[in-house]
Amino acid sequence: MIEVSNLAKRFRLPTRGGKSTAARDPRDHDGWFHAVRDVSFSCAPGEVLGLLGPNGAGKTTTLRLLSTALKPDAGGIRANGIDLLANPLVARQHIGFLSGSTGLYGRLTARENVEYFGRLHGMRPDHLKRRCDELFDLLQMHEFRNKRADQLSTGMKQKCAIARTVVHEPQIVILDEPTTGLDVMSAKILLDFIASYKALRVPLIFSTHHLHEVEKLCDRVCIINHGKTAFHGTMDELRHLGGSTDLYDAFVGVVSQGA
Template sequence: MLAVQGLAKRFQLPRQKGAAPATRDPRGHDGWFHAVRDVSFSCAPGEVLGLLGPNGAGKTTTLRLLSTALKADAGKALVNGVDLLQQPLLARQQIGFLSGSTGLYGRLTARENVEYFGRLHGMDSAHLKRRCDYLFELLQMQDYGSKRADQLSTGMKQKCAIARTVVHEPQIVILDEPTTGLDVMSSKILLDFIASYKALRIPLVFSTHHLHEVEKLCDRVCIINHGKTAFNGTVDELRHLGGSADLYDAFIGVINRED
């Protein structure tokens, strides 16, 4: 179970001259930019939660806080009783996090990259081999497992990054826009992979701008706008609040209500 309550993070603003107040983001004041002001949501075992919001709303910052890459200024984030914010070292053992900039070591093969991160998590050789075999088959990576990462296509690299994200069998999976830039076939494989986590009873959170992915996969939705939770509920509740059966129209309806 993942439970996020009142998450907040601010960054100090650089001094600027001549900035017109009308063009400033409302979250910037008193010398600080409040990227995340009050974000709350939950994701139960076997649920997939879609994190939505306009560009710059605070989605990526929220996910980086949950991954412990950033330290929150306020709030709580609990995974099976472990506070991610207060016990980051213990939390990292339970989290699989894919950021928009998750990189690979170009001179290592696809398989070597995944194995390397498995070893960092203390996996023994036999278990690591079985786990890699399983992931490479699930993500259809067998044909290029021995190919260097710097020679892989965008879709191949993303699948490899997904495999290294979950090789240690995390108790929660967090993916930041995992299908961005992928072709239809690669996107389908990754979406099927996300769907498979429902059967594993592992909470999975992913951010996306593609609402057809939300409609296909998600049990719950959290919409962030201007650093705050604008909506937190089921897909059907989103349709009701947004006043439309079409998710795109419902999403815009919720954002317009907030604005």
């Protein structure tokens, strides 16, 4: 179980001539941009939570806070009873985080990239080999396992990045827009892979703009708008609050309520 309560994170605005630039967003004030103002949600073992919101709503900042890549200004994050903010090094051992901007080592092969991150996590050679074989089966990566990362297609790179993210068998998985830019077949493989985590009883959180992925995979969703939690609940509850059985219309309805 991961529990997020009242997260907040702000960033200093750039200045011109000693003064902050003019505010262009309701979250800009007092010389700060309040990217995340009040975000709360939870994700239980075996549950897939979809993190939704308009562009610039604060989703990526929220996920970076969960991964301990950023430290929040306020709020709390607990996972399986562990305070992740008080124990960030312990947290990183138990979290698998896929960032939208994290790259691969171009001169290493797909297999070498995954093995390298496994060794960083202290995995034994025999365990690492079994785990890599398992992931390369699940993600259908064997045909390009010996190909250098800088020669891989977008879909191949994303599969490799996800394998690297979960090679150490994390207790919590966090994915930032994992299917962006993928073709239908690659996206289908990754979505099936995400769905497999329900059977493993691992909480999985992923952000996306594709609501059909949410409808297919998610047990619950959290909508962030202007840095705040606008909704957290089941799909049926979202449809009820948004006033439509169509998920797209319901999403727009919820976001419009908080505009």
